[in-house]
Amino acid sequence: xxxxxxxxxxxxxxxxxxxxxxxxxxxxxxxxxxxxxxxxxxxxxxxxxxxxxxxxxxxxxxxxxxxxxxxxxxxxxxxxxxxxxxxxxxxxxxxxxxxxxxxxxxxxxxxxxxxxxxxxxxxxxxxxxxxxxxxxxxxxxxxxxxxxxxxxxxxxxxxxxxxxxxxxxxxxxxxxxxxxxxxxxxxxxxxxxxxxxxxxxxxxxxxxxxxxxxxxxxxxxxxxxxxxxxxxxxxxxxxxxxxxxxxxxxxxxxxxxxxxxxxxxxxxxxxxxxxxxxxxxxxxxxxxxxxxxxxxxxxxxxxxxxxxxxxxxxxxxxxxxxxxxxxxxxxxxxxxxxxxxxxxxxxxxxxxxxxxxxxxxxxxxxxxxxxxxxxxxxxxxxxxxxxxxxxxxxxxxxxxxxxxxxxxxxxxxxxxxxxxxxxxxxxxxxxxxxxxxx
Numbered sequence: 132x133x134x135x136x137x138x139x140x141x142x143x144x145x146x147x148x149x150x151x152x153x154x155x156x157x158x159x160x161x162x163x164x165x166x167x168x169x170x171x172x173x174x175x176x177x178x179x180x181x182x183x184x185x186x187x188x189x190x191x192x193x194x195x196x197x198x199x200x201x202x203x204x205x206x207x208x209x210x211x212x213x214x215x216x217x218x219x220x221x222x223x224x225x226x227x228x229x230x231x232x233x234x235x236x237x238x239x240x241x242x243x244x245x246x247x248x249x250x251x252x253x254x255x256x257x258x259x260x261x262x263x264x265x266x267x268x269x270x271x272x273x274x275x276x277x278x279x280x281x282x283x284x285x286x287x288x289x290x291x292x293x294x295x296x297x298x299x300x301x302x303x304x305x306x307x308x309x310x311x312x313x314x315x316x317x318x319x320x321x322x323x324x325x326x327x328x329x330x331x332x333x334x335x336x337x338x339x340x341x342x343x344x345x346x347x348x349x350x351x352x353x354x355x356x357x358x359x360x361x362x363x364x365x366x367x368x369x370x371x372x373x374x375x376x377x378x379x380x381x382x383x384x385x386x387x388x389x390x391x392x393x394x395x396x397x398x399x400x401x402x403x404x405x406x407x408x409x410x411x412x413x414x415x416x417x418x419x420x421x422x423x424x425x426x427x428x429x430x431x432x433x434x435x436x437x438x439x440x441x442x443x444x445x446x447x448x449x450x451x452x453x454x455x456x457x458x459x460x461x462x463x464x465x466x467x468x469x470x471x472x473x474x475x476x477x478x479x480x481x482x483x484x485x486x487x488x489x490x491x492x493x494x495x496x497x498x499x500x501x502x503x504x505x506x507x508x509x510x511x512x513x514x515x516x517x518x519x520x521x522x523x524x525x526x527x528x529x530x531x532x533x534x535x536x537x538x539x540x541x542x543x544x545x546x547x548x549x550x551x552x553x554x555x556x557x558x559x560x561x562x563x564x565x566x567x568x569x
Contacts, residue, residue, distance in 0.1 A: 142442070145451050146435050150428060153458045157427040160465045164424060167469065168417035174233040175336075182231070182240045183282030186335035187405050189342035190275035191289065191327060192216060192307050193251055195318070196267045197395075213261060214307050215393045217327075218252035220345025226354035228410050239410045240336045242284070248328035249345055259395060268318040273298075276308040276342065276402075277333065283312075285332040291316055292325055306397035338362065340407030343383035346392055350381040356410055363406030364388075381406060416472040416480070422524045423481075424465050429538070430516065431461050434492070436545065437512050441505060449499055457492055464488040478521075485517040 193215040224245040231240050256263065273289060273296070280300055287298040298312035318325070333339075340363055341350055355376040361367055365387070367379040383406075385392060390399035435454060442449055464484050471480035493510045500506055523534050 139443070142439070146439060146454065149451070149454055149458060150432055150435065153431050153462060154428065156459070156462045157424065157465070160427070160462065160469075161421065161424050163466070164417055164421050164469055167473070168415075168421075171236045171415070171417065174236040175238040177233055182336055183334040184279040185337040185339075186243075186282055186333055187278045187340040187342065187402065187407070188222075188245065188247075188276060188331065188333070189308055189344060189401060189405075190311065191247075191273045191329075192276075192344065193271065193273055193316075193325070194304065194307070195254075195271045197261055197265045198267060199261075199265050211395050212304055212306055213259065213266065213393065213395050215251060215254055216344045216346070216391075217249045218346045218392075220247070220249040220343070220348045222247050222341055222348070222350040224339070224350075224352050226339060226352060226356065226408070226410075228354060228356045238336060241334065241339065241410060243331075243333045243335065243339055245331040245333060246328070247331065248326075250327065251325040252346075253324055254322040255393070259393065261395075263320070263322065268320065270315075271318045272303060272313050272315045273327075274302055274304075274308050274311055274313045275329075275331075276311040277331075278310060279335065280310065280312070282334040283332070284334055285330075287312055287329060287331055289314060289316075289327055289329040291327040307399075307401060309402075337411055338407055338409040340405040341381075342401050342405050343381075343388055344401060345383075346385045348381070348383045350383075351378070352380075352408060353378045354408070356408075360409040360411065361407075362409050364404050365406040377408075379408065416469075416477050419477050419524055420465065420469050420472055423468060423520060426520050426523075427462065427465060430464075430520075431458050433516060433541065434458075434461060434513065437509055438496075438499075440545075441500060441509075447500060453495075453499055457495065460488060460491050460495075481517075481521055485514075485521075489513045489517070 195213045195215070196210070197213050198210040222245060224243055226241055226243050228239050228241040231238055273291075275287070275298065277283060288295050289298065294317065296314040296316050298314040300312060302308050302311050303313050339352075341348075343350075343365070353376065357372070357374060357376060359372065359377050359379070361370070361379065365381055365383050368382050370377060370379040388404045390401055390404070434457065438449055438454065438457065441447060464487075467484035467487060468480055471483050474480070475483075489510055492513060493506050496509055497503070497506050500509070519537050523537070526533055
């Protein structure tokens with residue numbers, strides 16, 4: 132067996148097979164990361180269920196039931212709902228985020244104060260095949276869309292043309308809005324301009340979004356959150372982000388979205404036009420750890436490559452079991468990284484796990500290489516490799532570019548240092564070295 136492993140082709144074959152076998156524990160580590168990530172999501176979901184889910188506000192939408200009489204005057208031929216959106220919608224809000232923990236897991240919740248005002252213009256029935264006498268004005272009502280009513284912290288009332296109406300939970304029709312509040316309102320027969328305003332105190336998690344239902348919708352949002360992520364169909368027209376928080380403004384026109392100002396029935400989906408701000412914590416430790424784990428085989432292959440060249444160039448024989456132990460220690464690095472990153476900042480977790488792994492491999496290699504200079508070289512190479520991977524995972528947009536360049540340079544360095552090795556004589560030299568040691 133010893134003579135067989137002195138053969139360079141046998142050694143290379145074993146190293147390749149060992150690298151492939153180490154994919155199995157690497158896969159198990161990735162499964163562990165996924166499991167811990169899922170547990171985090173479940174814990175965060177518990178917080179969201181008790182506080183309130185992510186919120187999207189839409190409305191108010193004015194809905195007027197209609198009925199078209201039969202030509203013979205007996206009963207009705209057609210009945211339904213006529214939906215009207217505001218001519219102008221102004222929204223101003225303040226977002227007060229707060230980090231909450233469930234065990235070791237962290238999420239973001241918020242409270243918000245939102246003021247909404249605007250007006251419905253003179254109701255135009257052109258293009259609807261309706262006449263004013265078809266409208267049942269006494270049954271008209273307003274609807275506000277709120278994703279999770281559990282987040283409403285104060286009774287909501289709307290003032291419209293000097294009259295106040297109290298909102299009730301639930302929606303009377305899901306043709307436009309699925310979840311929210313409704314309030315009956317009075318319309319006069321002139322169908323004149325209807326001005327409105329109301330305040331909404333709302334709790335939520337993760338994000339707050341708005342639906343641009345106005346012919347012109349203006350939104351201004353302020354918050355102390357320092358790292359906002361603007362999402363949805365529209366980005367802010369202006370935004371200012373400082374160490375004290377952010378101020379963002381949106382201005383959306385009806386021509387920017389895919390639904391009109393009025394229609395009958397459930398022809399359009401307005402929720403898909405939502406926009407706003409996300410308050411997530413960015414790339415969490417599980418995503419970062421998983422990204423590092425994707426480079427596991429590169430870690431193992433390059434470390435084995437260093438040991439292999441030390442064998443060839445310094446005429447030292449390293450046993451396959453020793454390769455295996457080194458490979459396992461490299462895989463355990465990811466378990467250490469996962470465990471520490473759940474307790475401390477990811478950068479410190481990476482530093483601690485890398486330092487422990489490099490120290491273990493170098494101390495073990497001292498008994499194999501019999502030289503502190505070779506151990507120092509191995510430690511330097513491993514340190515550069517861990518630093519290189521850490522830099523890559525920080526550069527999300529340029530990870531592929533820098534990663535491919537780095538791998539190319541590693542290959543170039545390997546080819547440079549191995550250019551003078553006579554691979555046909557390597558086996559003979561290895562045998563001679565073994566004889567000299569014995």
